[in-house]
Amino acid sequence: MSDVEWSQVEKEVAQEAFERAYEREINALITEVRERASTITELDDTWLLHDFLSARRHQLDGKYDYKYSVLIFVFAQLVKEGWLHLKELEGLEKDKLTKIAALTRM
Amino acid sequence: MSDVEWSQVEKEVAQEAFERAYEREINALITEVRERASTITELDDTWLLHDFLSARRHQLDGKYDYKYSVLIFVFAQLVKEGWLHLKELEGLEKDKLTKIAALTRM
Numbered sequence: 030m031s032d033v034e035w036s037q038v039e040k041e042v043a044q045e046a047f048e049r050a051y052e053r054e055i056n057a058l059i060t061e062v063r064e065r066a067s068t069i070t071e072l073d074d075t076w077l078l079h080d081f082l083s084a085r086r087h088q089l090d091g092k093y094d095y096k097y098s099v100l101i102f103v104f105a106q107l108v109k110e111g112w113l114h115l116k117e118l119e120g121l122e123k124d125k126l127t128k129i130a131a132l133t134r135m
Numbered sequence: 136m137s138d139v140e141w142s143q144v145e146k147e148v149a150q151e152a153f154e155r156a157y158e159r160e161i162n163a164l165i166t167e168v169r170e171r172a173s174t175i176t177e178l179d180d181t182w183l184l185h186d187f188l189s190a191r192r193h194q195l196d197g198k199y200d201y202k203y204s205v206l207i208f209v210f211a212q213l214v215k216e217g218w219l220h221l222k223e224l225e226g227l228e229k230d231k232l233t234k235i236a237a238l239t240r241m
Contacts, residue, residue: 055178062181066172072161075168079192082185 035097042120043100050112051093058085101125105132141203148226149206156218157199164191207231211238 035043065078094103107113108129115130141149171184200209213219214235221239224232 059175059178059181062184063172063175066169066184069165069169072165075165075188076192078168078172079185079188082181082188086182086185 035100036122039121039125042118043097043104044095046104046113046117047093047095047100049117050107054089054110054112058089101128102132105129105135108133141206142228145227145231148224149203149210150201152210152219152223153199153201153206155223156213160195160216160218164195207234208238211235211241214239 062078062082065074065081069075069078092103092106104113104118105128108115108118109132115126115133118126118129121129168184168188171180171187175181175184198209198212210219210224211234214221214224215238221232221236224235227235
């Protein structure tokens with residue numbers, strides 16, 4: 030699915046939904062890091078936090094890829110993980126919404 | 136300087152000093168991680184903490200190398216960085232103490 034298959038309105042809906050999900054996930058991450066760090070009492074906990082951050086950084090880098098060719102899959106993953114609600118994607122054409130909904134059930 | 140050049144008494148002094156320095160540095164690290172984490176408000180801060188942990192983990196892995204062949208250098212570094220006091224190495228033979236003291240001034 031290329032750039033041209035997204036109308037201007039759809040692009041605006043997509044951009045906003047994408048940013049909203051990103052903000053939510055980032056805020057949850059920050060909260061979790063602060064909580065985890067506050068319970069550190071020994072070196073192993075410190076390296077567990079380091080491993081956690083390494084994994085999350087890698088995941089986030091890969092996941093938030095705003096390309097129209099993969100956006101359907103990105104949105105399906107975000108809905109599945111709870112960072113986005115399907116209704117926040119209203120404004121996209123029906124075909125895209127159906128695909129996203131179907132993917133979230135896989 | 137090999138294993139055989141350290142007497143039993145020296146080995147005990149060295150082991151205790153080594154562990155004491157390690158404990159101090161680890162405790163300081165834990166305190167710093169907790170403090171840094173408590174001030175995180177955005178994603179960049181989170182990745183700065185991650186970078187900090189990556190660097191410290193690498194440094195610590197390399198630094199705390201309990202081998203008699205390198206222990207003079209390890210102690211000199213620990214004294215230089217403030218994790219150990221020269222007087223905590225009393226019990227080592229004079230030649231070793233002189234070398235460590237000289238290395239800390241380099």
